Each structure stands twice: as structure tokens, then as C-alpha cells.
Amino acid sequence: MPAVVETGRQRGIIMPIGGAEDKIREPRVLKRFVGLCGQNPRIVVIPTASSRKDIGSEYTKLFSELGAANVDVLNLIEREQCFDERVIDLLNAADGVFMTGGKQMRLSTTLGGTPVAKVLRRLNADGKPVAGTSAGAAIIPEHMIASGDEGATPHEGMVTLAPGLGFTNKVMVDQHFRQRDRIGRLITALAYNPFAVGLGIDEDTAAIIHSDNVIEVIGSGAVTIVDPSQLTHTSIDEAERGAPVSMINLRVHILVEGGRFDLERRAARL
Amino acid sequence: MPAVVETGRQRGIIMPIGGAEDKIREPRVLKRFVGLCGQNPRIVVIPTASSRKDIGSEYTKLFSELGAANVDVLNLIEREQCFDERVIDLLNAADGVFMTGGKQMRLSTTLGGTPVAKVLRRLNADGKPVAGTSAGAAIIPEHMIASGDEGATPHEGMVTLAPGLGFTNKVMVDQHFRQRDRIGRLITALAYNPFAVGLGIDEDTAAIIHSDNVIEVIGSGAVTIVDPSQLTHTSIDEAERGAPVSMINLRVHILVEGGRFDLERRAARL
Numbered sequence: 001m002p003a004v005v006e007t008g009r010q011r012g013i014i015m016p017i018g019g020a021e022d023k024i025r026e027p028r029v030l031k032r033f034v035g036l037c038g039q040n041p042r043i044v045v046i047p048t049a050s051s052r053k054d055i056g057s058e059y060t061k062l063f064s065e066l067g068a069a070n071v072d073v074l075n076l077i078e079r080e081q082c083f084d085e086r087v088i089d090l091l092n093a094a095d096g097v098f099m100t101g102g103k104q105m106r107l108s109t110t111l112g113g114t115p116v117a118k119v120l121r122r123l124n125a126d127g128k129p130v131a132g133t134s135a136g137a138a139i140i141p142e143h144m145i146a147s148g149d150e151g152a153t154p155h156e157g158m159v160t161l162a163p164g165l166g167f168t169n170k171v172m173v174d175q176h177f178r179q180r181d182r183i184g185r186l187i188t189a190l191a192y193n194p195f196a197v198g199l200g201i202d203e204d205t206a207a208i209i210h211s212d213n214v215i216e217v218i219g220s221g222a223v224t225i226v227d228p229s230q231l232t233h234t235s236i237d238e239a240e241r242g243a244p245v246s247m248i249n250l251r252v253h254i255l256v257e258g259g260r261f262d263l264e265r266r267a268a269r270l
Numbered sequence: 271m272p273a274v275v276e277t278g279r280q281r282g283i284i285m286p287i288g289g290a291e292d293k294i295r296e297p298r299v300l301k302r303f304v305g306l307c308g309q310n311p312r313i314v315v316i317p318t319a320s321s322r323k324d325i326g327s328e329y330t331k332l333f334s335e336l337g338a339a340n341v342d343v344l345n346l347i348e349r350e351q352c353f354d355e356r357v358i359d360l361l362n363a364a365d366g367v368f369m370t371g372g373k374q375m376r377l378s379t380t381l382g383g384t385p386v387a388k389v390l391r392r393l394n395a396d397g398k399p400v401a402g403t404s405a406g407a408a409i410i411p412e413h414m415i416a417s418g419d420e421g422a423t424p425h426e427g428m429v430t431l432a433p434g435l436g437f438t439n440k441v442m443v444d445q446h447f448r449q450r451d452r453i454g455r456l457i458t459a460l461a462y463n464p465f466a467v468g469l470g471i472d473e474d475t476a477a478i479i480h481s482d483n484v485i486e487v488i489g490s491g492a493v494t495i496v497d498p499s500q501l502t503h504t505s506i507d508e509a510e511r512g513a514p515v516s517m518i519n520l521r522v523h524i525l526v527e528g529g530r531f532d533l534e535r536r537a538a539r540l
Contacts, residue, residue: 080502142433
């Protein structure tokens, strides 16, 4: 669950990115993140999801070129590292936190229930931006899409949910959205309990969730917003294993750069 | 997520029951629930999980015999009923709410994201007891065990999680615990993100979660408490589909009637 925002403060932006963000030609999404962290910010990179050894240094170089004064890579591999006071001190000094891609379950099993997870939520509640790409985006909500099948038609058992880091409980996030044909599994996840708004984020695209819970889309793709608040019926509670599932009255918006969606009022605008 | 408890108030007790509670010989668990609702209470029964038509009248008779002044059965079958103001008014007049057994996904798909779900959390935050048996217990936490396989050894894909009603995010609940051999699926659910405490509740047994987050066990069986806070390692993030999963340093307590567990301090006592 998100940490409590103290009176007079605003939580920081939450920025799930759909993966494969442009790092060379026109790194618009990453540049925006650095800008949101303030002047000459100190950025912490968490590469836990990835098995690539060079991913930390890749983002260090990128964020430095984009204006970060300092980039620290926190190589958290074992749970016991997440109890280390030096790690907590580094995090507390950050102006923004970025989680790389890889496997979201590596993040949840390593950080979940440790002081690092608590401090990350505290930082965000105190106003610091938190961003993540691909697996780093999936881990952002309270309810995380851990894995699932491709395809457009929702069916029972299509998606595996697990607890995420819980920066917000207003959305569920899926990424590489069009590239991997994931609308079926996002709708399946919403069907279980139609309280959240689904965000299907394309590659090189981000949904910036501002402190007033208005989402702003940025990047070269789209964000597909699936709002089940007017749902009158789903058959997922009665469906056999693997059977297709009916859903009546979903509302869907496709938003490209500049588009906005208000999570409180459940309303989209260009 | 739980509704915010206002300053100077205490949230009501949360009482997951393991199913098949004694209704005839010595209805200790149900009697305790009625007692916790106050003098001559007004109780609302939500039979949504069940497909049995007579379950509402069965609990009406039971709760009346045990001292309830009034029992209202809210037959919520369609989502649109959960937006009805008369339903909300009835709920707001309740001194306690009881959810029957059946299928937990019927509860989450019908109530999830509706005003009924919000009012239930509000009532509990304002001090009113909420209890549920079997499926009605599973729906209580933020992260609900929706279904899974039997057996003692956790393995990848053994459990399906879905968002519950979110009265608390400190525990995950499994029920009919020994009777249906469910410790494997409870541990699997905890492995995904080891932040919550697992409660495996036997039949005719309840875990009363008091407002100070101390759990009290009551009934003829036991509550198995699985605490992953000192977990050093799990392999679930790397496991193949269906493969067994390693977990290092789980702490387990088996508590019978009168036993207590403090969710804040993570400590058990007899």
C-alpha cells in the first residue's frame, strides 16, 4: 500500500514506461524523467529485475548525459542487502528512483517486505519521482501482472497476479502492450475485481501519474486505458479453466502523447 | 486498500473463519462474532459467494438465536444492485457484517469497485466488525487466494491471486486449511512478495484480528501462521512452470484457541 502523504505535501510522480524506450535517437521519455527529478538531480537505479550485468552502467551513462548530477546503481541481488543501512542512506538521498526491465518477480521476491520497499514508498509519498520500465513498470502497482498469455480475448487463468511494490492501488499496468498483444491478459486481470483502471503501455511510451492522479501520456506509442467502473457483468467467476470470459460495458480509451486521463473522475481528454 | 481510520477512532475487528463452523452443537465462533457486534446488534449477511438459496435464512435464524436484534440479508447478485442507495442505507445501519462461504470470485466480481465495497471498508474503519467464513474469509485481505492446488510443497503456478476487498493488507488468508492440505499454496502466495503474514485457518476456527493488529485464535482447530519476514531466499522468480520452489527461513507458528500473534511485532504467544 502507498505510504501516507503528510499534510501539506504532495506525492511524487509515478511513471510506468512500456519498455524499449528510445535511448539513442530521441530519448524523450528518459529525458522527461530526469527533468521531473529537478535540477541536477541525484538518481538511484535499481537493476534487480535484470540479469544483464551492464544495465546499471548503461543507465548511469544515459542519465548523466541527460543532466543527472549523480547516478548510484543499487545492485540488490539478495534480500539481506535490502536491510543494509548504507543502502537505505543512499536511497534517502535520492531525488528520483528508476527501476530497469527484466523479470518483475525478481524485484518482488528480493525487495518485498524489506526496508527498501518501505523506504521507496516513503520517498514517493514525500514527493520524489519513481519510474520503471517494462518489469520496473509492472512492479509499480499494489496488484502486479506477473506473467500471462498473449492474445486479445480474455480467458480464465490467462494471467498471474502477485503483490507489487504498491506505489498506487488505482491502476494495473501491462507493458510492451501492442508489441506483445496483451489486451486479453490486462482485461482478465481487471475482471477478477473490477476496481482498478488498466494501463496498457506500448514500448517507448510512458504514463506519467501526477500527484493529482491525472495521467499524462508521453512517447512514440500509445497508452490503452481500460476502465471497468461501469461493468455490469463478467463471467470469470463461473468460467472453466482456460475458457473465454464475457465482459459487458468496459470503457476503453487509446491515448497518444499529450493525452490525459483523470483516475479520480475516470475521464479522458486529448 | 483499507479506508483511513479517523483520529480518535479504532477500526473494527476483522474475523476470517476457516469454514464449516459449528452451527448446532456448540456455535462458539458465531456466538463470539455476535458478541463483538455489541448488545442486541443489527447484523447484515452477504450471501453473494454462495449458490445456495437458503443460506441467508440459515444465518438469520442462527444470529437471531445468538442474540442479534435484527438480521438483514443482502442478496447481491448483479453489480448494479451494489449502486442502489437502499442497499447502502441498510449497510450503514449495520452493527456488523457477515459474508458467507461459496466462491470468493463471485464476491470480488460482484462487489469489487462498487459503492458496497467502499462502504464496507468505511464501516470497518469506523469500528464495525466484519467477519467472513470460507470464501467470505478469503475475500477479506487486499490480496486474495482465489484458487490453487492441494499439497504441502509449494510450486510455481500453484496458486491464483486476485484483488480482495482489502480490509487489511497485513495478511493473506487460506481456509479449510488442514482439511484441504493447503500449506503449499499459502507458502507459494507468500513467496511472490514476502511482505504479508500467511494465515492458514482450519474449519470451525477463526483468527480475530483486533484493532491493534493482534490476532486471537478461537475455535476447535488451529491457525497456522507463516511469517516470511526473515526469509533470505526463494527460487520462485526462476522456477519453471509447475516446478517445486525453495524457501529459506520461513517462521511458522501453530496456534490453538487463546493463542495470539502480534502482526506489528511479528511475535506469537500462547
